[in-house]
Amino acid sequence: MFETLTDKFNGMFRKLSGRGRISEANVQDAMQDVRRALLEADVNYQVAKDFCDRIVTKAVGTEVIQSLHPGQLMVKIVHDELVALMGPVDSRIYFVSPPPTIIMMAGLQGSGKTTTCGKLAKLLIRQGKHPMLVACDLQRPAAVDQLTIVGESAGVPTYRPEGETNPVRVARQGVDWAKANANERDVVIVDTAGRLHIDEEMMKQAQDIASAVSPHQIYLVCDAMTGQDAVNSAREFNERLELDGVIRTKFDSDARGGAALSVKAGPGKPIKFIGVGEKLDNLEEFRPEGMAGRILGMGDVVELARKATEQFDEEQAAKMQAKMAKGLFTLDDFLEQMSKVRKMGPLKEILKLIPGMGGMMDELAGSEDEFRRMEGIIHSMTVAERNDPSVIEASRRRRIARGSGCEPQDVSGLVKQFEMTANMMKTAAGMGGKDRMKLLQQVGQASMSGMTPRFKTKQRSKRLSKKERDKKRKNRKKK
Numbered sequence: 001m002f003e004t005l006t007d008k009f010n011g012m013f014r015k016l017s018g019r020g021r022i023s024e025a026n027v028q029d030a031m032q033d034v035r036r037a038l039l040e041a042d043v044n045y046q047v048a049k050d051f052c053d054r055i056v057t058k059a060v061g062t063e064v065i066q067s068l069h070p071g072q073l074m075v076k077i078v079h080d081e082l083v084a085l086m087g088p089v090d091s092r093i094y095f096v097s098p099p100p101t102i103i104m105m106a107g108l109q110g111s112g113k114t115t116t117c118g119k120l121a122k123l124l125i126r127q128g129k130h131p132m133l134v135a136c137d138l139q140r141p142a143a144v145d146q147l148t149i150v151g152e153s154a155g156v157p158t159y160r161p162e163g164e165t166n167p168v169r170v171a172r173q174g175v176d177w178a179k180a181n182a183n184e185r186d187v188v189i190v191d192t193a194g195r196l197h198i199d200e201e202m203m204k205q206a207q208d209i210a211s212a213v214s215p216h217q218i219y220l221v222c223d224a225m226t227g228q229d230a231v232n233s234a235r236e237f238n239e240r241l242e243l244d245g246v247i248r249t250k251f252d253s254d255a256r257g258g259a260a261l262s263v264k265a266g267p268g269k270p271i272k273f274i275g276v277g278e279k280l281d282n283l284e285e286f287r288p289e290g291m292a293g294r295i296l297g298m299g300d301v302v303e304l305a306r307k308a309t310e311q312f313d314e315e316q317a318a319k320m321q322a323k324m325a326k327g328l329f330t331l332d333d334f335l336e337q338m339s340k341v342r343k344m345g346p347l348k349e350i351l352k353l354i355p356g357m358g359g360m361m362d363e364l365a366g367s368e369d370e371f372r373r374m375e376g377i378i379h380s381m382t383v384a385e386r387n388d389p390s391v392i393e394a395s396r397r398r399r400i401a402r403g404s405g406c407e408p409q410d411v412s413g414l415v416k417q418f419e420m421t422a423n424m425m426k427t428a429a430g431m432g433g434k435d436r437m438k439l440l441q442q443v444g445q446a447s448m449s450g451m452t453p454r455f456k457t458k459q460r461s462k463r464l465s466k467k468e469r470d471k472k473r474k475n476r477k478k479k
Contacts, residue, residue, distance in 0.1 A: 008037035009296055013074055024060045030074075031056060044231045044262040047085070051261075055081055079292050085261055087288030089270040095129070096216055099186035100178040104213070105247075106206050106237055107221035109194035112249035114143065116221050116275060117191045118150035119283035120247075123273075124187055125155065131187040133158040134174030136167040136209060139193040139202070147191050154280050157185075167193065168208045175213045190215065207240055218243050219272065222263065223250045230263045238267030245272035248286070329422045331386040335378050338371060376404035377414050389415045 012030040031052050038048035058077050095101045103120070107113040114137065121131040133151045135158055137143035144160050151158035159174035171190050178188045192209055195202035210218065220237045222230055237243055246263055251274045264270055271286040378386065380403030385392055392400070392415055397408040404411075 005037050005041050005295055008033050009078060024056070027056050027059045027074075038261070041261075047231070047262045051081060051085060075296060079296055082261075082292035082295060083288045085288075086264060086286075086291060087270065089272065089286055089288055091272045091285035091287075093124070093217060095187070099182045100175070100188045101186065101217070102175060102188045102190065102213055102215040103217045103219065104190045104192065104210060104215035104241075105219055105221055106192050106241060106243075107194055108223075108233060109140075111194065111221045111223045112275065113194060113221040114147050114191055115150060115278075115280075116247055116249055116283070117147065117189050118154040118156075118280050119275060120273070121151070121154045121156045121187075121189055122280045123283050129187050130185050131156050131189055132174075132178060132185040134171060134188060134190045135160045136171045136174075137191055137193040138165060138167050138170070143191075143193070150280075167205060168212050171209045172212045203236075203240055210241055217245070220246045220269070222246055222248060224248055225250060234263050234267045234269065238269060243267060243269045245270055247271070247273045247275070247283075249275035251276045331378050331381065331389060331418060334418060334421075335375065335386075338375070373404070373406060373410070374414055377401075377406065377411055380404040389418060 012034050015026070015030045034055075035048055035052045038051065039045065043051075055074075055077055058081070059074060093101070093103070105113050105117055105120075117133055121133060124131045133147055133156060135144040135147045137147070138161065148158045148160060159170075159177055161170045161173075164170050164173070171192075174190070175188055178185045190209065190213060192206055193202060195206065218241050220234055220241075220243050222233060234243070234246060246269055248263070248271050274284050274286050276282045276284055377400060380400045381389075381392070385396065385400075392411065394408070397411045400411045401408045
């Protein structure tokens, strides 16, 4: 989402990297591109202007200490300003006692509010809570059915009206039911109808629901493609409802993402959560430090660790390390680890979280396809071949290649790479922390550098002469 902005910031840092001192002239020159990039990214004009002015004020005349270059110092200044622009944020939901805690969701039409209700319920379940949904969107056809289906997918019940046409009464009845069954349901998420800025009747309806159920938290659901208008919509909703925070949806889209930098400047309400995918698990707590790191290409190690923790069990990791130490690491284990890494999200998104890896995105653009190709090759092997790849000779290579739709050379390349990786992992299993990190870094670099060219044998075969291709075909028939 922030690729263009990241490129512009990095360009600014490069411009300043050779300077001995940061002056007003060179900062103003570098900030022109940044200001233009912010506006192109749909950041509110006033927000962009104030942001750039603050950076210039902080940077001008700042002495560059011996251990830093001007570009590095600007990285720190810009990072701090981005964090200040988007934060501070407390993404915790404060629960009341006695329960239930009432959360009201409001938003514009088409912002993904109903799906976000399910995502929030799923997140609360992971926190040990027992939420329920209340369907108060009686304007949109099938909205109640949609929320019910979302609730079933999330594993939570939905209170839906039976013959009731007044959303205010539905909200009150749903909350009353939750209070009567507080031992079963301790959080109530009230889904309201989407509305437009000019829709006074619908805005009044949201106010009436809030007055009727007295929610403890009110969240505005706003999608990432809203652009500069996010400031106006957030300000309008806040004046009517007194928001507690904003949930940004569609963060995985190709939108320009400026609203993420603008929305807090309107009502002064922080982004609490972001939707990063269509699945109900794809709701993350918003962390300004991590988002600033992603925008500047510095990664987000905390978010990477969170994703890894969800996929990798400590006990399983210990067992895997013991297998590596004994040299028992097989292609099945390799495939399992690859599968877990892919469950963390698209490789492109994972790389953004790793410091210093943002620049490799173009290089590894086809890596997802390469992973799938590697999976195809491994799945075409027998159990015995996966456990001991050394048994794979010429005839087996041809069979595996036919089964996976590739060339025998590709199979050989994968086996050689696996053997090299397995040997390095066996060595790493017996090392200390720092030495192990260095070695695993070498494994990663070797894997990445060898991944792209490995599956280009078909292109090489086209460069052969007709005579050479005929000879090669005859040799295959003889075999």
